[in-house]
Amino acid sequence: xxxxxxxxxxxxxxxxxxxxxxxxxxxxxxxxxxxxxxxxxxxxxxxxxxxxxxxxxxxxxxxxxxxxxxxxxxxxxxxxxxxxxxxxxxxxxxxxxxxxxxxxxxxxxxxxxxxxxxxxxxxxxxxxxxxxxxxxxxxxxxxxxxxxxxxxxxxxxxxxxxxxxxxxxxxxxxxxxxxxxxxxxxxxxxxxxxxxxxxxxxxxxxxxxxxxxxxxxxxxxxxxxxxxxxxxxxxxxxxxxxxxxxxxxxxxxxxxxxxxxxxxxxxxxxxxxxxxxxxxxxxxxxxxxxxxxxxxxxxxxxxxxxxxxxxxxxxxxxxxxxxxxxxxxxxxxxxxxxxxxxxxxxxxxxxxxxxxxxxxxxxxxxxxxxxxxxxxxxxxxxxxxxxxxxxxxxxxxxxxxxxxxxxxxxxxxxxxxxxxxxxxxxxxxxxxxxxxxxxxxxxxxxxxxxxxxxxxxxxxxxxxxxxxxxxxxxxxxxxxxxxxxxxxxxxxxxxxxxxxxxxxxxxxxxxxxxxxxxxxxxxxxxxxx
Numbered sequence: 001x002x003x004x005x006x007x008x009x010x011x012x013x014x015x016x017x018x019x020x021x022x023x024x025x026x027x028x029x030x031x032x033x034x035x036x037x038x039x040x041x042x043x044x045x046x047x048x049x050x051x052x053x054x055x056x057x058x059x060x061x062x063x064x065x066x067x068x069x070x071x072x073x074x075x076x077x078x079x080x081x082x083x084x085x086x087x088x089x090x091x092x093x094x095x096x097x098x099x100x101x102x103x104x105x106x107x108x109x110x111x112x113x114x115x116x117x118x119x120x121x122x123x124x125x126x127x128x129x130x131x132x133x134x135x136x137x138x139x140x141x142x143x144x145x146x147x148x149x150x151x152x153x154x155x156x157x158x159x160x161x162x163x164x165x166x167x168x169x170x171x172x173x174x175x176x177x178x179x180x181x182x183x184x185x186x187x188x189x190x191x192x193x194x195x196x197x198x199x200x201x202x203x204x205x206x207x208x209x210x211x212x213x214x215x216x217x218x219x220x221x222x223x224x225x226x227x228x229x230x231x232x233x234x235x236x237x238x239x240x241x242x243x244x245x246x247x248x249x250x251x252x253x254x255x256x257x258x259x260x261x262x263x264x265x266x267x268x269x270x271x272x273x274x275x276x277x278x279x280x281x282x283x284x285x286x287x288x289x290x291x292x293x294x295x296x297x298x299x300x301x302x303x304x305x306x307x308x309x310x311x312x313x314x315x316x317x318x319x320x321x322x323x324x325x326x327x328x329x330x331x332x333x334x335x336x337x338x339x340x341x342x343x344x345x346x347x348x349x350x351x352x353x354x355x356x357x358x359x360x361x362x363x364x365x366x367x368x369x370x371x372x373x374x375x376x377x378x379x380x381x382x383x384x385x386x387x388x389x390x391x392x393x394x395x396x397x398x399x400x401x402x403x404x405x406x407x408x409x410x411x412x413x414x415x416x417x418x419x420x421x422x423x424x425x426x427x428x429x430x431x432x433x434x435x436x437x438x439x440x441x442x443x444x445x446x447x448x449x450x451x452x453x454x455x456x457x458x459x460x461x462x463x464x465x466x467x468x469x470x471x472x473x474x475x476x477x478x479x480x481x482x483x484x485x486x487x488x489x490x491x492x493x494x495x496x497x498x499x500x501x502x503x504x505x506x507x508x509x510x511x512x513x514x515x516x517x518x519x520x521x522x523x524x525x526x527x528x529x
Contacts, residue, residue, distance in 0.1 A: 041290075211255040227260070352476070
């Protein structure tokens, strides 16, 4: 039987290497030829055919602990206890037969009041370096007293048999909340380690009245906190890396009655087309100790070629948050003043920026609309319209209504301004005349929103989506603010916008528990159809 917390006596393994320093891990990585040392000092690993998450291969063990809490369905697929027990034994037997294993002991959660002690045991040294950079590393005293409350076992070389192991493929990511164990096998993509722990925090924190959020966060000179919600590729990491504001974190946070805290100790940035000119903070953060995932290298200089998509568009860089120039240490701050929902709209019809009422904020939080970008998940080769509740449905074990109700309560309690910003296309749809909105324009919109410059400006009503569009934003061409004005053919715009509006309505039908005022806060077009 599986012991709770995965407390198999790993110490009996003759070569269990624990909390190795970054240089020692890099020595191991290079000696075992797991990855390449680049000219920047970062190591570069490739992950084979799995260059993104495998959501269809993710399961939660259905038992007495999870039965009545987990929102079971296509996202939270169930697997029975007996099947988990068998797969756990196979995975541990496989790991015990490896010459060396690597263990990282650390934490998730920068606020000591809510942090989760965890351990990550990996087959690959570079996966352990990844965990060290993404989670919070303990000091000597914390390490001496560390008692892991959750264990991740990463065995990419162990291949499941779908018939005998009852998985969907050779790959599996399985969470047992009862045993407090995560099994990962059949995939080398390191992002599964990070996101599985985020799923755990999304399960545990609400039980302590803390809202877990898939968002980045930063803070201004006067202590004003901003949250940036959005799915992968919408700009959370880029927009929160602001030279004029200090970074709290780039992807995962908790919001308690004490304020906001980073769940992680590092950043996991998409680096497709990364350049020093456009994103200097992220570019300069990728140095010795950083992990590059599936980034192509110049064959002569060994410099990263961030424009090369030969391996995948989902190229990634993992680095400690301290590599950024302007960060909050420790990664905790006060109550938020502003929330920005980010969406990368491939239809090119959503306004670049709009201010939301409290009802619209709840509507768009539950909707979580974006266009899923190429490479983020296996099989996605071009943007696809998708709705991901709370901008993070793949990582939410509980019902979306749990998180939405918590957010709505906090928005009202702290009088938070909420904006919807489209970082996607304008002037046409993706591949049909549209262009990606310039980052400089998006930054100008963010600055104006956070500075309060849009609180009292005149607005224009978007007659299809029912959103209030600022008449002007400093630094942004006026014709871009109203999407219809940027299209060459108004009929094409109307058609695409109406189609997207109906997708919103069709998606929201499942949120029957939402109040009438929230249900009526969606697009105007199609509301009574």
